[in-house]
Amino acid sequence: MRLSATVNDPTDHDPSAYDIEFFWDPVCPFAWMTSRWVHQVAAQRDYSVDWRFISLRLLNKDKDYGTEFPDGYPKMHGAGLRMLRVAAKVRADLGRDHLGELYTAYGRSIWDREPTGDGRSRSDMGEPSHLREVLEAVGLPVELAAAADDESWDAELDAETELALSRTGRDVGTPIITFRPPDGASFFGPVISRLPDDADALELWDAVTTLAAFASFAELKKSLREMPQLRALGAEDPVLADPG
Amino acid sequence: MSPSPTSTAVTFFFDPACPWTWVTSRWLVAAADQRDLTVTWRPYSLAVQNGDEIPEQFRESVEAGHRALRVVAALDRDVDNAAVGRFYAERGHRSFTDGEDLPDPAEVLVAAGLDASHAEAADDEALDTVIDASMADAHRLAGSGSGSPILALDGVDRAFFGPVLTAVPNGDGSGDLWDHLTALWGVAEFHELKRDRADEPTFPPRPHR
Numbered sequence: 132m133r134l135s136a137t138v139n140d141p142t143d144h145d146p147s148a149y150d151i152e153f154f155w156d157p158v159c160p161f162a163w164m165t166s167r168w169v170h171q172v173a174a175q176r177d178y179s180v181d182w183r184f185i186s187l188r189l190l191n192k193d194k195d196y197g198t199e200f201p202d203g204y205p206k207m208h209g210a211g212l213r214m215l216r217v218a219a220k221v222r223a224d225l226g227r228d229h230l231g232e233l234y235t236a237y238g239r240s241i242w243d244r245e246p247t248g249d250g251r252s253r254s255d256m257g258e259p260s261h262l263r264e265v266l267e268a269v270g271l272p273v274e275l276a277a278a279a280d281d282e283s284w285d286a287e288l289d290a291e292t293e294l295a296l297s298r299t300g301r302d303v304g305t306p307i308i309t310f311r312p313p314d315g316a317s318f319f320g321p322v323i324s325r326l327p328d329d330a331d332a333l334e335l336w337d338a339v340t341t342l343a344a345f346a347s348f349a350e351l352k353k354s355l356r357e358m359p360q361l362r363a364l365g366a367e368d369p370v371l372a373d374p375g
Numbered sequence: 376m377s378p379s380p381t382s383t384a385v386t387f388f389f390d391p392a393c394p395w396t397w398v399t400s401r402w403l404v405a406a407a408d409q410r411d412l413t414v415t416w417r418p419y420s421l422a423v424q425n426g427d428e429i430p431e432q433f434r435e436s437v438e439a440g441h442r443a444l445r446v447v448a449a450l451d452r453d454v455d456n457a458a459v460g461r462f463y464a465e466r467g468h469r470s471f472t473d474g475e476d477l478p479d480p481a482e483v484l485v486a487a488g489l490d491a492s493h494a495e496a497a498d499d500e501a502l503d504t505v506i507d508a509s510m511a512d513a514h515r516l517a518g519s520g521s522g523s524p525i526l527a528l529d530g531v532d533r534a535f536f537g538p539v540l541t542a543v544p545n546g547d548g549s550g551d552l553w554d555h556l557t558a559l560w561g562v563a564e565f566h567e568l569k570r571d572r573a574d575e576p577t578f579p580p581r582p583h584r
Binding site: 300 | 517542556559561565
C-alpha cells in the first residue's frame with residue numbers, strides 16, 4: 132500500500148487505550164449509519180471507541196465546489212466543519228470521552244428528522260440555534276457553540292483528517308475506521324444502508340476486520356445499493372439512533 | 376442470523392486486459408482449489424463498458440482484450456468453459472507475468488493445449504452479441520456502474536465488484552479470504568469496504584506444472 136507513515140497524531144493521548152478509532156463528519160449519512168453499527172458491536176464486545184474527526188470541507192479544501200460538487204454541498208460541508216470545531220473544543224476542554232455522546236446528538240438532530248424541502252438537512256444546520264440545541268441535549272455548556280466561528284481549530288481538524296487518510300490512502304470516503312489503533316488495520320466503510328440485527332452486526336464486524344487484516348485487500352463493493360435508511364432522507368422504516 | 380451462502384458455484388466476469396482482474400482471478404483459482412469451488416468464466420469487456428473514455432495509452436491493450444473475449448465466447452460455445460479458464464490463464468501469464476504486450480491468440484491457444492483455429496473468432500464481430508449478453512447479466516447482478524472483475528455466487532442475487540487485491544494471499548490465505556467474503560455475502564446490509572490501492576499490483580508467478 133502506498134501509505135504515508137509520517138503523519139503525526141495531532142492530539143496528545145495514548146491511542147492504544149481504545150479498541151477502535153472512528154473518524155466522522157456529522158454531515159455524512161453513511162458515516163452516521165456505520166457509526167450506529169459500531170455502537171451495536173462495541174456494546175456487545177465491550178470495545179471502547181475513540182470518536183475522531185475527519186472534515187469533508189477540509190478534505191476538499193483544494194477542490195472547486197462550484198464545478199465539482201452538486202448544489203448544497205458547500206453549505207453542508209461548511210456546516211460539518213462548524214460542528215467539528217465545536218466538537219474539537221469539547222474534546223480540548225472536557226475530554227475525548229464526551230464525543231460519542233456528542234456525535235449521537237448531532238446525528239439525531241440531523242438524521243432522525245422529518246425530511247426537509249431539499250431532502251438532506253435541516254436549514255439551520257451548523258448554525259447557533261442548532262449547535263445550542265445539541266449541546267443542551269447532552270448537558271454541555273451551550274456557550275461552547277461559539278467555537279463554530281473559531282478557525283483556529285482548523286489546523287487540528289486538518290491534521291486529524293490527514294491522519295485518517297494516511298491510513299487508508301486518499302481515494303476513499305467516510306467513515307474511516309482503525310481497529311486496534313494506531314497500527315491495526317484501517318479501512319473506509321463498511322458502507323451499510325440499514326442496521327443489521329445484533330448477531331449479524333457481529334458477523335459483519337468479524338468479516339470486515341478479518342478481510343481488512345489481509346495486507347493485499349483493497350476493495351469489495353456491491354454497486355447496487357440504496358441510500359442509508361434514515362428519516363431525514365425519506366425512509367419509511369428508518370433507523371433511529373440508540374442513545375450511544 | 377442470515378445464513379452465509381453455501382453455494383460453491385462461482386461465476387467470474389472478467390476482462391483479460393485488466394491487471395487487477397488478473398490478480399483477483401489467480402486468487403480465485405487458488406481459493407477454488409482450497410475450497411472445492413467450481414468457476415464459470417464469462418466475458419466482461421472494458422472496451423464496451425468504457426468506450427471512448429479509455430485513455431490512449433491503454434486503448435490497444437483493451438481492444439486486444441476485447442478480441443480475446445471473442446475467442447473466449449467461441450471456446451465456451453465450441454469446446455467448454457474449462458477451456459476458457461485455460462486460455463485466460465495462459466494469456467494472463469504471458470501478458471502480466473512475462474510482460475508480453477499483446478499476446479497472439481493463436482499462440483496462446485496452442486500453449487494452452489487448444490486448437491489454434493479458434494483464434495479466427497477474434498475477428499468475428501457476430502460474437503459481440505455473446506459478450507453483450509454476458510455483460511447484461513453482470514450488470515443485472517452488480518449494477519451497470521461496476522466494472523471488471525465481477526464475482527457472482529450461484530443462487531445469490533447480488534454480486535460483488537472485486538475483491539480488488541494488490542497480491543494473491545500466501546499459502547492458505549486464499550481459502551481464508553474466500554470464507555470471509557462468503558460471510559459478507561450473507562449480510563444483506565453490507566455494501567462496500569475499501570482502501571486505496573497501490574500503483575501496481577504484484578503478479579503471481581506461473582504455477583509449477
